[in-house]
Amino acid sequence: MSEIKKVAVVGGGTMGNGIAHVFAMSGFDVDLVETKQELLDRAVSTIEKNLDRMVSREKISEEQKSRTLENIRPSLDLTESVKEADLVVEAVPENFPLKKQVFIEIDKTAPERTIIATNTSSISITKLAAVTDRAEKFIGMHFFNPVPVMKLVEIVNGLETDPDVTEKIEKTSKKLGKVPIPVNDSPGFVSNRVLMPMINEAIYCVYEGIGTPEHIDQVMKLGMAHPMGPLRLADFIGLDVCLNILNVLYEGFKDPKYRACPLLVKMVDAGKLGDKTGIGFYLHD
Ligand SMILES: NC(=O)c1ccc[n+]([C@@H]2O[C@H](COP(=O)([O-])OP(=O)(O)OC[C@H]3O[C@@H](n4cnc5c(N)ncnc54)[C@H](O)[C@@H]3O)[C@@H](O)[C@H]2O)c1
CATH class of the missing domain: 1.10.1040.10 (N-(1-d-carboxylethyl)-l-norvaline Dehydrogenase; domain 2)
Structure with missing residues (x-):
């Protein structure tokens, strides 16, 4: 399986902007997708503010901050952003019909190799995976708020998730400086x-x-x-x-x-x- 380099984060709210922040800070190319320009601007300015705080606490340098921001491409075009993504991380609101519609669109456009991850906290990974034609490349990547601070990523395997995909997502989470804990799909996961x-x-x-x-x-x-x-x-x-x-x-x-x-x-x-x-x-x- 090829390495993950390009990531599309769909949704730039509380979780999405944090997820884009940690991927970009770890050197991934990140498209951050929102539905409206003002929401996109707000997401980017939240990331900037959080990076500023890290600079003032001497956790990162000014240069790391600039590099992180350079790695983020704000986007209003989901189709364009997932077209070349190796990994798509979905962080839209916790609403099954909305997520379903987003996954259908991603599945239609993303290349065959693309892994789709969801940050859902409570919807069945297996049920969300079934919306796509790639249940084996579908997985839960459950980050915790605030994402740049919290170490845990609960990696949730759906019924058909390929073990190679799990391994790849665990490796990727470690590159973000997180601790991945694999669990199987069940209501509420473990957390x-x-x-x-x-x-x-x-x-x-x-x-x-x-x-x-x-x-x-x-x-x-x-x-x-x-x-x-x-x-x-x-x-x-x-x-x-x-x-x-x-x-x-x-x-x-x-x-x-x-x-x-x-x-x-x-x-x-x-x-x-x-x-x-x-x-x-x-x-x-
Ligand atoms: N907030 C938490 O503490 C937390 C923790 C873990 C997991 N989660 C899960 O993360 C997901 C996102 O939660 P949140 O708190 O960030 O929600 P949020 O409402 O803060 O952000 C969701 C964002 O998605 C955007 N959006 C909606 N439809 C979209 C579309 N079609 N394309 C692109 N963007 C779209 C919205 O404009 C909004 O900015 C949910 O599934 C939630 O259960 C949340």
């Missing part, structure tokens, strides 16, 4: 299968009046050495995202242990989604 029930249980503790959010988070930080308590983390992830993933686990396993706490449902209904709305279990600036 959210373990994390979301813990967050849900912490919310039950608030719901049942067992402790305040601050106290529950302190128990987990001071007693379990978690760097961030589960309720603070839930606010950071977004309470709507947490509810959505819990529903995926509940529907996927048909097991009541994944039933979302009624307080979580109510907070999402009320629009208290955490950091992004300024209020969740905590007040945010």
Whole structure:
């Protein structure tokens, strides 16, 4: 299998701009694809800001910053950008019909050798792969937010993913300075299968009046050495995202242990989604 040199990142939001940033910083040629010029501009300026922060903290030099930016080609044309890509990483919103449409387009245009990776956090890799005619070259590459900082990439194999593709994506992740952990496709993969029930249980503790959010988070930080308590983390992830993933686990396993706490449902209904709305279990600036 040929080496991965050219990468197209589809979607330049929270995850996509971080993914483009780490690939470009590691010397890959990156096309960053968005739907509108202002979204593309915002994605590039976020990357610039994050690179500036790395320069000021002396993690990279000014020269590395310029080289990284030179490696990124902003694009509004998906077809053109995937035409010569060795790897396409999809990071559009977590919505199956939208992802399906994007994959059909990529599959139609990308060369036969191109590997397609998705950053989905909860949709079945096998189901997404089935939308294309290359299920053996389809894989989950689950990065974590903020991408330039977090070391983990959960590599998720669909039912038909070719082991050579897995190996290649693991090698590529290492080139990004990440630690790839291979897992098999299953609702929530490993990360959210373990994390979301813990967050849900912490919310039950608030719901049942067992402790305040601050106290529950302190128990987990001071007693379990978690760097961030589960309720603070839930606010950071977004309470709507947490509810959505819990529903995926509940529907996927048909097991009541994944039933979302009624307080979580109510907070999402009320629009208290955490950091992004300024209020969740905590007040945010
Ligand atoms: N945010 C997280 O913490 C996190 C963590 C891990 C995985 N994920 C997953 O990553 C994916 C992206 O999440 P996000 O938080 O970056 O979402 P986001 O909404 O911040 O960004 C998605 C971007 O995709 C763009 N987009 C939509 N349709 C497009 C198209 N057809 N072509 C090109 N761009 C298009 C949107 O304009 C938007 O900027 C989702 O599948 C999500 O589940 C998110």
